[in-house]
Amino acid sequence: xxxxxxxxxxxxxxxxxxxxxxxxxxxxxxxxxxxxxxxxxxxxxxxxxxxxxxxxxxxxxxxxxxxxxxxxxxxxxxxxxxxxxxxxxxxxxxxxxxxxxxxxxxxxxxxxxxxxxxxxxxxxxxxxxxxxxxxxxxxxxxxxxxxxxxxxxxxxxxxxxxxxxxxxxxxxxxxxxxxxxxxxxxxxxxxxxxxxxxxxxxxxxxxxxxxxxxxxxxxxxxxxxxxxxxxxxxxxxxxxxxxxxxxxxxxxxxxxxxxxxxxxxxxxxxxxxxxxxxxxxxxxxxxxxxxxxxxxxxxxxxxxxxxxxxxxxxxxxxxxxxxxxxxxxxxxxxxxxxxxxxxxxxxxxxxx
Amino acid sequence: xxxxxxxxxxxxxxxxxxxxxxxxxxxxxxxxxxxxxxxxxxxxxxxxxxxxxxxxxxxxxxxxxxxxxxxxxxxxxxxxxxxxxxxxxxxxxxxxxxxxxxxxxxxxxxxxxxxxxxxxxxxxxxxxxxxxxxxxxxxxxxxxxxxxxxxxxxxxxxxxxxxxx
Ligand SMILES: Cc1cc2nc3c(=O)[nH]c(=O)nc-3n(C[C@H](O)[C@H](O)[C@H](O)COP(=O)(O)OP(=O)(O)OC[C@H]3O[C@@H](n4cnc5c(N)ncnc54)[C@H](O)[C@@H]3O)c2cc1C
Ligand code: SF4
Ligand code: FES
Ligand code: FES
Numbered sequence: 001x002x003x004x005x006x007x008x009x010x011x012x013x014x015x016x017x018x019x020x021x022x023x024x025x026x027x028x029x030x031x032x033x034x035x036x037x038x039x040x041x042x043x044x045x046x047x048x049x050x051x052x053x054x055x056x057x058x059x060x061x062x063x064x065x066x067x068x069x070x071x072x073x074x075x076x077x078x079x080x081x082x083x084x085x086x087x088x089x090x091x092x093x094x095x096x097x098x099x100x101x102x103x104x105x106x107x108x109x110x111x112x113x114x115x116x117x118x119x120x121x122x123x124x125x126x127x128x129x130x131x132x133x134x135x136x137x138x139x140x141x142x143x144x145x146x147x148x149x150x151x152x153x154x155x156x157x158x159x160x161x162x163x164x165x166x167x168x169x170x171x172x173x174x175x176x177x178x179x180x181x182x183x184x185x186x187x188x189x190x191x192x193x194x195x196x197x198x199x200x201x202x203x204x205x206x207x208x209x210x211x212x213x214x215x216x217x218x219x220x221x222x223x224x225x226x227x228x229x230x231x232x233x234x235x236x237x238x239x240x241x242x243x244x245x246x247x248x249x250x251x252x253x254x255x256x257x258x259x260x261x262x263x264x265x266x267x268x269x270x271x272x273x274x275x276x277x278x279x280x281x282x283x284x285x286x287x288x289x290x291x292x293x294x295x296x297x298x299x300x301x302x303x304x305x306x307x308x309x310x311x312x313x314x315x316x317x318x319x320x321x322x323x324x325x326x327x328x329x330x331x332x333x334x335x336x337x338x339x340x341x342x343x344x345x346x347x348x349x350x351x352x
Numbered sequence: 353x354x355x356x357x358x359x360x361x362x363x364x365x366x367x368x369x370x371x372x373x374x375x376x377x378x379x380x381x382x383x384x385x386x387x388x389x390x391x392x393x394x395x396x397x398x399x400x401x402x403x404x405x406x407x408x409x410x411x412x413x414x415x416x417x418x419x420x421x422x423x424x425x426x427x428x429x430x431x432x433x434x435x436x437x438x439x440x441x442x443x444x445x446x447x448x449x450x451x452x453x454x455x456x457x458x459x460x461x462x463x464x465x466x467x468x469x470x471x472x473x474x475x476x477x478x479x480x481x482x483x484x485x486x487x488x489x490x491x492x493x494x495x496x497x498x499x500x501x502x503x504x505x506x507x508x509x510x511x512x513x514x515x516x517x
Contacts, residue, residue: 006355006373006419031415034376035396047373049420080472100486101470102463103397105409106416238485336478 001037008049012056012179012211018048019209020181026050026211028072029106031099032115040125041116041132050110056213059084065219068177071110071212075165076101078109088217089330090168090228090247097232097339098164100239110212113166113176113192114204117159117269118241120144130156131200145306147243150315151299152268157200158305160266161193164339167265168230168247170273172221180210189215193270200269224249224261228330231322232265232339233314242266244315245339248322250286257281257290262298262323267315274298277319286327288320295319357422361385362431370418377413377421378402381428389429389458393488400487403459403466404428410466412486429458432465440511441465444504445497452491460487464501468508475502 009015019026025044027033028051036042050056056072059081067087069078078084079095099107121127121139128137140148140158148158166189174189192205206212232245245265251258260281264272277294284290295316302312321341355370361381368380378395381387381404393401395414402414405427432439441464444450451457463484473479480501481494489497 001374004373006417008420008422027417027420029415030417030420031397031412034415034417038395047417047419051420076470080470099397100400101467101483102400102403102410102412102486103415105466106411238482239488336476337482 002040002043002045004044005046006049007046008052010053012053012213015048015050015053016180016209016211018046019211021046024048024209026110028108028111029074031103031107032111036116036123039123041123050211062216062219065222067217069109069215069217071108071214073109074105075099075107075109075112076104079104085334087222087225088168088172088228089225089334090230090249090326091165091172091217093334093338094164094168094230094232094245094247096334097230097245109165109215112163113189113212113215114206115161115163116203118162119148119159122159131159131196131203134199134201141306143306146308147266147311148305148308149268150302150304150308150311151272152195152270153305154196154198154200156198157196157269159196159200159269161269161271162241162266163271164230164232164242164245164265166193166271167245167263168228168249169215169217170271171247171249171261171263172224173218174221175216175218176212177214177216178206178210179213180207182207184213186216190271190273195269203269221249223251223259226330227252227326229322229325230339231318231325231341233318233341237337237340237342244311244318246315246319246322248319248326250281250323250326252286252327255285257284257286260294260323262294262319264298264315264319267302267311272298274319276300281323286323288324291320291323291327294323355419357418359418359421359423360425361387362427368418373417373419375418377404377406377416377418377426380418381413381426387428387430390462391455391458393456393459398488399456399459400463401456401459403462403487405462405466408466408469410463427462429462432461439465440507441468441500441504444500444507448496448500448503449493450496450500451489451493456487456489456491456493460484460489460497463487464497464504467501468505473501473505475505477502 023045056070085092228249234240249261391401393399
């Protein structure tokens with residue numbers, strides 16, 4: 001790990017001012033940043049510790065029923081907040097399907113949004129990687145790319161965004177609140193992560209020194225509380241990143257879907273909102289045929305970026321499965337294996 | 353640049369003069385404070401061998417910078433027993449054969465203590481396995497580990513019930 005200066009600002013404006021110096025990075029829990037610093041992928045010369053900034057660790061309910069979540073709220077605290085889990089169950093399920101209990105206890109909301117790709121070549125400083133070193137090439141393109149993107153990729157980068165949390169957030173129209181040297185602004189989560197195009201090194205819409213202050217979920221997103229799921233296919237049951245995942249949320253009135261939301265994870269450099277699929281479901285009955293048609297729309301533009309054509313079919317199936325489970329209803333209690341399409345003891349584990 | 357960091361470690365207040373902000377909590381414990389019970393497996397958050405409690409919550413000490421922990425309360429495996437009396441989780445691991453080589457065990461035990469405190473597992477082995485998934489056991493002692501966590505949880509709940517009665 002390279003040497004760095006450690007700065008502990010007392011408030012947001014001090015933090016933003018400190019981060020404006022070139023080579024600075026914000027430190028939240030450090031579960032992604034420290035890991036990348038140890039392997040030489042991130043080499044900040046100044047760490048700005050944001051763990052003690054006042055006011056960033058609160059979950060605040062808005063008068064209209066929406067919620068504002070401070071950037072330093074820990075992943076586990078949000079997932080286990082009873083009102084949050086009841087109101088936005090797919091988000092809680094996604095959080096609990098990520099990483100491990102230890103990591104969720106530390107990891108923050110802001111850090112989760114900002115986590116970097118798990119592409120192996122990105123993490124290996126001996127490999128060519130446009131995202132890490134612009135213009136150096138992309139070793140994944142003709143390398144080990146089973147788990148890489150199938151939508152929204154370019155010849156310059158085929159990496160995926162690894163967050164589970166961000167997938168239901170994209171489906172539910174979450175908004176990110178930012179504060180930077182130019183003041184405050186907010187942007188839809190859907191526009192926060194960028195597709196690679198010719199500039200994969202520009203991973204998010206965050207400007208230099210901008211700080212994520214909070215995340216908001218609008219009151220309208222609560223209408224899906226009774227029919228919302230997150231499903232995540234992994235190469236082992238737990239403590240693994242998604243191969244493909246899907247967040248599905250339905251509002252069903254008198255046997256007809258009035259509103260639908262669908263987003264897919266681990267198939268692109270951003271959480272993939274499937275608006276055409278959603279539109280195809282509005283007014284339809286919640287049937288296998290309707291869900292299969294919707295999933296078809298969601299992946300209509302998919303094409304393999306390498307050895308990963310199988311992910312297109314898997315993503316289609318996980319989307320159908322998530323929609324079926326959402327239609328069946330949000331479980332009374334969080335499943336023993338959150339977001340898992342498998343259960344080793346069927347039935348027995350659904351009641352805590 | 354030197355930082356002065358106050359920590360409570362296993363109940364003892366300590367002031368750490370940090371000459372280099374790169375020190376992780378794991379390296380502080382093992383290399384500077386001679387508390388080698390906490391193990392280093394991967395050093396990247398992927399195995400759980402380094403699990404300790406910080407302010408009562410289990411975390412991976414390998415991915416935590418001491419510089420950002422000023423004022424924190426840290427509990428490690430060394431601080432778990434009460435003199436010669438084992439903590440119920442320690443006793444349950446012995447009783448249920450929750451280990452073979454023992455390398456992952458301090459992390460497993462600290463993780464189990466955290467899990468029981470969190471209170472989300474109930475008596476469901478599936479939930480225990482899921483919530484212990486952040487601790488890898490190279491020897492595959494998972495069956496015994498799950499039994500030990502369930503047993504310790506029961507013993508601790510019974511004790512709490514008796515104390516309340
Ligand atoms: C072994 C392992 C398994 C994992 N598995 C999963 C998984 O299955 N699913 C999943 O979704 N995630 C997984 N993760 C990733 C984990 O969710 C992230 O590491 C974590 O959310 C990052 O949060 P943090 O607070 O530790 O961020 P940090 O590591 O402190 O920061 C990460 C990045 O965000 C920036 N940053 C942090 N906060 C802010 C802010 N407020 N404003 C602007 N920039 C900020 C930092 O500068 C840094 O670049 C895993 C991680 C590990 C190590
Ligand atoms: S896919 Fe993207 S992150 Fe991976 S090596 Fe290519 S440019 Fe780098
Ligand atoms: S040493 Fe910390 S998780 Fe492996
Ligand atoms: S007992 Fe050997 S690694 Fe777990």
